[in-house]
Amino acid sequence: MVAIGIDLGTTYSCVAVWRHGTVEVIANDQGNRTTPSYVAFTPTHRLIGESAKNQAPINPWNTIFGAKRLIGRRFEDVGVQMDLRHWPYTVINENGKPKIVVEFKGEKKIFAPEEISSMVLFRMKQVAEAYLGEQVQDAVITVPAYFNDSQRHATRAAGAIAGLNVLRIINEPTAAALAYGLDRNLKGERNILIYDLGGGTFDVSILSIGEGSVYEVKSTAGNTRLGGEDFDNRLVAYFAEDFRKRYGSDITKNIKALRRLKTASERAKRFLTSMTEASVEIESLHLGIDYYGKISRALFDELCSDLFKDTLTPVQQALEDARMTKDDINEVILVGGSTRIPKVQSLLLEFFERTLTTSINPDEAVAYGAAIQAAVLSGENHEKIKDLLLVDVVPLSLGVETARGMMFKVIEKNTAVPCRQTKDITTLEDYQRLMTIEIFEGERTLTKDNNLLGVFELKDIPPAPRGVPKIDVTFDVDANGILSVTAQDRSTGNTEGITITNDYRLNQEEIVKMIADAEAYKEEDKEQKRCLEARNQLETYVYNVKQSVIDSGEDLNDQEKTTMLQDCQDAINWMDSNTDSLREEFETKLTEALMALCV
Known part of the structure; x- marks a missing residue:
């Protein structure tokens, strides 16, 4: 049975398949090779993709977009709270998890972000099945390299809800590297930097591509809350303020007006890629007023200058983690629709002082690479990919809390996956019979500044003075980058198999x-x-x-x-x-x- 590759994007998604010795990116029923990651609920129907996005201006409260920014996160997450200001739909706090509220068929419905993402995945599955003329079950789904353990679990759950057997979760920049390397007969080892700036997330990965089709990730860095949506929001804020100054009226409370302005702003942003000036013209935007506004590329660059510059910090971090300088990089590959922005390209040209590689389609490269990996995992034996080996890394350090809230790292970030590491810890009190082990991910010294993944208890420890019992804690990260933990009391051999139970993750x-x-x-x-x-x-x-x-x-x-x-x-x-x-x-x-x- 054929396996597909899906790029589940914040703003657009894409699906591809390996057939007849090459990758085919699949167009939807509208003839488009990317599909908006939108889901809408009307009084009678559920809409997904183009139809959902097209009706967003008249039904903003029930049109969901950007669900990828919620997936696997806690409601109180600072990023979530900032995003809520820009979304017209309602997000509530349900036991610490963000849930989306819509009106559907006259009833209030509550959805988890995983469910919304699963609807988009299901749409991509339908697109593939219509093209292939057969049922599709197996898929490789991509995620931002900087997605944490909870977000990866949530994406895998979304795949299961969509009726897919998720063969592997792979990182978006890694998938793009596969797309880049497939048709090139690379000689000798090459270091490539993937700069992936999409609709809602930003990633940088440095890979070493060796002879024999070995793709080894050396480091990864990024920001899962930076992308085209943020540039759109800056434009919306500019035009809203322009409207207020000219007409003395605040449109920020008019959700329909804001949604229409957002659509027009996104169109203007795309126009500025090739032109030096763009305009927005919206009939009866607010209080019956027809609005006409203009924006120059120079002003757009100024409005978003801090965001553009922020992308260079992860670039420098990735180089540092890979123990490389920019001179060690042979090629800089641009992925994600937002890399079309001229200012982004000029910043990178200035930083690397070399030509950028734009030969692969930034919108399709990730799905393209996912399809290659899907073919490999499903047993495809074509000579182009039969020897392909992909070595990915852990994006964030993983560890446990020790005395005084210190973070004790068991697996360092950028360790190649799959990996397994055992470290010993001990009791903090005399004659302690029970040990509570808290698992965290992050790079900060104190666990309070890192992300809590889960808590478990090891019981029946033989009583002894503090520091005497030795507990081996083993962290196991699989090929999907998903973590499991076991703990063993060395003196008794008592072993606990631990499934991390994150309160903010979906249970079975x-x-x-x-x-x-x-x-x-x-x-x-x-x-x-x-x-x-x-x-x-x-x-x-x-x-x-x-x-x-x-x-x-x-x-x-x-x-x-x-x-x-x-x-x-x-x-x-x-x-x-x-x-x-x-x-x-x-x-x-x-x-x-x-x-x-x-x-």
């Missing part, structure tokens, strides 16, 4: 429920498709009859023509005023039309 019961909900939506989607087909059938028949009557010449008298044309118009008017009718109603109307309209 929740995942099972969400899979069941997804099946229900699948049936709704099928019914919606049947309904549209019935409407289209009725519409086609009515318009064909109308044209036949017009072309009938003397076969029909004037009275017959007038009656039939009126019947056709009545049917058209009924369709226009009953767009949300059930399939059975369209079918009944078609039967009536067949009986009444016979040319």
